[in-house]
Amino acid sequence: MEHNDIVSTDVLIVGGGASGLATAIHLADILEGSNCKILLIEKGNSIGSHILSGAVIKADIFRDLLPDIDFSSIPLNAKVIQDKTVYLTENGSFKLPFHPPYMNNMDNYTASLGQICKFLATVAKDKGVEIYTGFSVDEILYKDGKVCGAKTKDTGIDHHGAKLENFQAGTQIEAKVTVFAEGSRGYLTQKLINKFKLDEGKNKQVYSLGVKELWSVTDGSIKAGEVYHTMGYPLSVDEFGGGFIYGLNDNKVAIGLVVGLDYKDPTFDIHGAFQVWKQNPFVSKILKGGKMIEFGAKTLPEGGYFSLPKLYVDNALIVGDGAGFITMPALKGVHLAIKSGMLAGVAIADALEKNDTSAKQLSEYEKLINSSLIKDEMYPVRNFRAGFNNGLFRGALNFSTQLLTSGAGLFGKLQTHEDRDATIKLKDYDKLFFKERFEKRLEFDKVLTFDKATDVYFSKASHDEEQLVHLQIDNPASYKEVNIKLYGAPCVAFCPAEVYELHTDKSGHQELRIHAENCVHCKTCDIKSPNGAISWVVPNGGNGPDYDNM
Incomplete structure (x- = not known):
């Protein structure tokens, strides 16, 4: 006989990344000594197992989030000691003599965001937050048209949808406030946005795909804290993106290529482009004699301030990457995700104290966002990504005018389009397809370069x-x-x-x-x-x- 378990909590947080954990920690701090129950559900096998970022982090945010924690105990990696931007050609490179605006990383820290999240989870548990991993949440619960919680996924179903002997209905989790902290393109977050038209009047969110490998390299290949961002090859002037190389402690290096998904070529392969990128001498000399030890990929929301949806409805808030809190061109989002979680905690605590979790009351969250460092950092570059809709040269021109006009540019608010709409049909694409462009560089030796199946093994x-x-x-x-x-x-x-x-x-x-x-x-x-x-x-x-x- 089927039955649904029902669990009640004051606050349900869906997602155990930086924003969700920051929400839990800050809310627990504010409501210390109360009987408020905070429950966090994470679909990954453990906290951190689904977390991927570059990452170079503006680490001062942890002093705000964790004022009672010794900063040195936070598992950051190396403090940035050198930060350069490098322009790549097919077989050469040169370092730019200046930092592109907003791209300075000095005083930031390299880190594994997965390890950071594991640490934050221990802090949250110590503060009384209940954390459950390995549970997918696939349904938003409603009562009288308002969010009232969420439900975990039914299990024991075969690939045809038939129930097996071990079928178990998902658990209904009823909550006064539900926080959607699912990360980029969150499944429930998208459902919430679509149901309540939270993106009405907003720019379309646009994304990039980042592919990343973690390497162990020979002594002296790169110093811990050396940071390089690359422009140019293998991307054309019609493709937005670049590479990163982050020197870590213990002779490790994080490398990756991030490419905007608004490219036109229907055959473009970002993983393949990443393998081509590694063959440039500037990159390959760092990796020579080393060994790839981990692989992953994720999308990043790049639309900016004008692509932020409405962040609240009755009894629910959106935080972190799911909302789109990333600044471009710095490609920085971790500190903004944490800040959004903290501000959500403030708004939720106030709502619970007043016993009012209506949209009107929770709109305080959006007001807090707009008077915080989040808007301070996102608004001046509000038109950056949209300015590159028509290629590198027009994008650079747009950005230069934005720098002179506090972000407005010459045309005011620029529009974005769905990434899928940029793809051109095969018969209409009049340039070389991806494999034709790089036909001599797509034979992978499984030493420096890897096919997709091999990389997936390392995920x-x-x-x-x-x-x-x-x-x-x-x-x-x-x-x-x-x-x-x-x-x-x-x-x-x-x-x-x-x-x-x-x-x-x-x-x-x-x-x-x-x-x-x-x-x-x-x-x-x-x-x-x-x-x-x-x-x-x-x-x-x-x-x-x-x-x-x-």
């Missing part, structure tokens, strides 16, 4: 076999006629984890095959597929990558 991604496939083709007939025939199944190229395979049989019939077990939960397919043809939904709890130091 430790795994998924239960008995469950509905969490990558869903919304209309298979339309997908075949449009996405395959007109665009060549772009997901095969843009997925960094080789989830998608375009199979052609002897008669020439083509079909898409999905290897969901490879998925690292970057959600690029949910963002970039033409016509929104693929939907990413949460798989079983504990599934996905199992990062250690990403």
Whole structure:
């Protein structure tokens, strides 16, 4: 007999990343000594297992969040001692004699955000926060049209949707306030935004995909605290993005390539471009003799201030990457995520004290955001990303005028478009396709460069076999006629984890095959597929990558 467990709490936080944990910690501090119950649910196997960032962090935020904690006990890595921007050509490089505006990282710290989150989770638990990992939450609960909590995913279902002997209905978690802290392109966050039209009148959110490897390198290859950001090769003037190289303690180095998903080529492969990038001598000399030890990928919301949705509804708030709190071109979001969580904690504490969690009362959260460092940092660069809609040269011109006009530029508020709408049909793309551009550099030696399957192995991604496939083709007939025939199944190229395979049989019939077990939960397919043809939904709890130091 089926039954639903029901759990009640004062505050439910969905997501155990930096913003969710900051919400829990700051709220617990404010309400210390009260009977307020704070419950945090994380879909990853453990706190940190789904967390990936570069990362170079503005670490002073931890002094605000953790005033009672010795700063030296926070597991930051190396303090930045050198910060350079490097322009790459195919076989050469030169260091820029200046920092591009907003790109200075001196006094910041390199870090594994996953390790930071593990540390924050111990702090939260010590303050009485209940944390449960390995539970996916796939449904928002409503009462009288208002959010009243969320429900964990049913388990014990086979890949056809039939219930197995071990079927267990998900738990309903009723809460006075629910905080959505799911990270970039959060599954429930998107449902909330769509249901209440929280993005009405806002710019479309735009994203980049970052692919990252962690390497162990030979002594002297790079100093801990050396930071390099690269521009140019292998990206063209029509592609937005760049690379990063962060020297870590113990002869480790974090490297990655971040590329805007508004590129035009339907065959562009960001993972492949990352492998090409590593072959530039400036990068390869650092990695020579080293060993790749971990891989991951994630998307980043880059739309900026004008793409922020309304952040509150009755009984619910949105924090962190799910809201889009990232500044460009600095590509800094960790400190903003933490700050948003802290401000959410302030607003929730005030609402609970007044016994009023209505949208009107919780609007205090958005007011706090707009009088904080979040707006102070995001508003001056509000037009930055949209200014690059039409390529590097026009983007640079737009940015230069924005610097002279406090961010306004010559045209006021610039618009963005859905990343998927930038993709051009195969027959209309009049430049070289990705493999033609780099045909001599896409043979991977598994020493310096790696194919997708090998990299996925180093993400430790795994998924239960008995469950509905969490990558869903919304209309298979339309997908075949449009996405395959007109665009060549772009997901095969843009997925960094080789989830998608375009199979052609002897008669020439083509079909898409999905290897969901490879998925690292970057959600690029949910963002970039033409016509929104693929939907990413949460798989079983504990599934996905199992990062250690990403």
